[in-house]
Amino acid sequence: MTRIVVDPITRIEGHLRIEAEINNGKITDAFSSGTMVRLIEEILRGRDPRDAWAFVGRVCGVCTTVHSLASIRAVEDALDITIPPNAELVRNLMFCAQNVQDHVIHFYHLHALDWVDVVSALKADPKKTSEIAQSISNWPKSSPGYFSDLQKRLTKFVESGQLGIFANGYWGHPAYKLPAEINLIGVAHYLEALEWQKEIAKVHTIFGGKNPHPNFLVGGMACSISLDDASGINAERLAYVGKLLKDAQQFVEQVYIPDLLAIAPYYLDWGAIGGGLGNFMAYGDLSTSGYRDVGNYKFPPGVILNKDLSKIHEVDLRNDSEVEEYITNSWYEYAGGDGVGLHPWKGETKLKYTGPKPPFDFLNTEDKYSYLKTPRWKGHAMEVGPLARMLVGYASGRPEFKEVVDYALSALNVPATALFSTLGRTAARGLEAKLVAGWGLEFYDQLINNIKNGDTRMANTEKFKPETWPKKAMGVGHTEAPRGALAHWIVIEDQKIANYQLVVPSTWNASPRDKDGNPSAYESALRDTPVHDVNQPLEILRTIHSFDPCLACAVHLYDEDGKHVNKVKVL
């Protein structure tokens, strides 16, 4: 048996460590550990609930917005605030822009190098590359000259000997299967996507003032609609958003999806690897008639157990025996001991590091071994993310989901069981981007119609002043982060935050074992994964990256009450 450590897992957000035991070329056991903590939940205590969105937005700069969104919804839920339809639509547009942008970045910049061999692209025939590119898409950048120029640039780059971000990759590893020409297409689109991603982010800049970390507002959005002022959301701003959304849809349909379907046929064996738990959960989001109208969600909520698509279980985030967090194997302590699970409204975040003193070679995985807590739904480990959302939508019989999933299955000529895999996870992300890019345009049309009909309200400030709040209030806000189901729970007392807990997608997926020793999604998915060369564990990266790890938010973050005098410099 060999025990290997991959730390840092790169091309993710945050600090993740994987230790795996390998027997006869296969992983027999794996341990996932989050190795950085900030305790933002502690930092939030005693602060103004209206400010929470800004603090929790900073738990992650990659899925920037979703935490802020969950936060303002939690506060609005606690204080019973209904926001105007325009604010719902603007939030939906920001969701869509972020989801599509994040999925494209993930596919090209974080995941592609697990499948695309950059060095092999040097051997491609540009003419043949062009023929392939033109056979799979109408995307204009596909001439032989384009690929030939790119290849020349790439050759110079490799010959310089300074490979920068491409240095020390597992190039030439036998698990890379793509023909040189498709590798060259992959590299071309890696660079194009890097250009493209900064465009769609501008939807956030228009409505939220900046990206990363756009601004949100409890009660609505701060970007007033004013067709008669250059500052407000006016015809120019709206036209800008419309163009960005259309360009995004074009990129997804003409670049992302064709590439996905061109690469996947070479890796169909990964349709039977990395399946993992078989339990999937989505909280749902993107309502066409307001966040509270769950029935009109584009992403329906629900739980699937044991890959059984014939039954969708309901999820209730308020029920204190459904979502619970355990710390049996996490570097925390609970007042009630290590064996109990706590519903987030009663959650505790007290650090207790008991791991080895650094520097160390291995963690003691018999004991506590991560800064991630272990969440469970009615005691079950759950996988969350695009695959979970696509499966819940598919199993709910939604035609849009059936259409894209069936299309992909038939294009690749694989059975539905191939969805439960590393390949399925990666494909589901692309199909979801296609759906969301289309929905963004629907929400955009709705927004225009609303304004046309004379509704320009963007915020409900009736309960913005703390004097209007009850003495005690509790709320929960949820959304679907690109990486999966996300919810924040808040307890407000005397106009201040008394408790704040986040249960985030990567906590569901990347957490350590629970009190009964059952693994979470990463650890489960890595079991039985083949590893050709223990010194180049490319296969581990493939499965872990298929979840799109985002660790900074998975570990816990915290505030203390305090009156602070602002320091102002006077010139």
Next chain:
Amino acid sequence: MIIETSTKRKTYYEELTAKGYSRRDFMKFCTMIAAYMGLQSSGVAQVAEALKTKPRLPVIWMHFQECTCCSESFIRSSHPIVADIILDKLSLDYTETLMAAAGHQAEEAMHKTMKEHYGEYVLCVEGSVPLGADGVYCMIGGKSSLDILHEVAEGAKAIICWGSCASNGCVQAAKPNPTTATPIHKIIKNKPIIKVPGCPPIGEVMAGTIVHILTFGTLPALDGIGRPKAFYSKRVHDSCYRRPYYDAGLYVESFDDENAKRGYCLYKVGCKGPSTYNACGVMRWNNGVSFPIQSGHGCFGCSEESFWDNGPLYQRLPNIAGFGIEATADTVGKVALGVTAAGIAAHAVATNLRKKKMIDNLISEGKESEQELKAE
């Protein structure tokens, strides 16, 4: 300080032409960079010359307690050539966010640069370092971030602290700072340090800071607390297009009210522009599309020291000894309603004094920068 590299690497210009860019593209890039650095048109030639002759610079980019918003902002930097150059032309030899290698191969790539370019690489740090509990709150490859920082800083020519985390600790250092999150300058004392605060900093500010080093071979002129003067010498308030409304006493009273639709000043709903030094009002975000105030939300001062503890977001800035912004706003508010004429005069005097002083300061800072540049 002069940044030089001894190895024979290709110049930017050679690299660019090799990559298929035309001279015209190159000059466009130089013009953009010169504009960002506030140079006159004659400065374009200087930039172009520098990029033709300066060798490539190895960079190691570390991630500690952070959220990766700085890396994300960096890749949003708007000008195509910048994305290309900065991502691979710098020779970005270690960055956990984008590098292909993982685990020990990733560490190997870092150590190679640390050894081969000892004393010449630039270290970029994203994130704070937790000192609590012997550094166990941030570990990479089984080592504490504190040990890693000391190790990697030793051979660095200079350190760039990206964002508020590395510059002042940011959100994890907000009270009660449970992990003792600590900014870099409090740990590394013997290296030149450039702080580029903001949560995150504007992408073009990040690019501009690096490009200054590449172009001139010197660190940019810094203010008293180590920030590039080019981007942090003005308050958001002083470059805000809504400033005339402040001066006229016209304020948004609550979000989305009639005044908000008219684009009035956000001071009364908590804007911290008057106490925040940053380039948002001038450069704006994401290639100049907007900035927080333009999109209707006050600035919350994300580039300022301890901004998370500087009072709630939606609370007006408090009175300041000797010069009361709040008092002024209220007085002017009344004046706008026609209550007293004396208030107008008082505000005008205060505003003009403040502006004059600011302009004087800027002029003298400019002179200092010029001299520093020559001296280097």
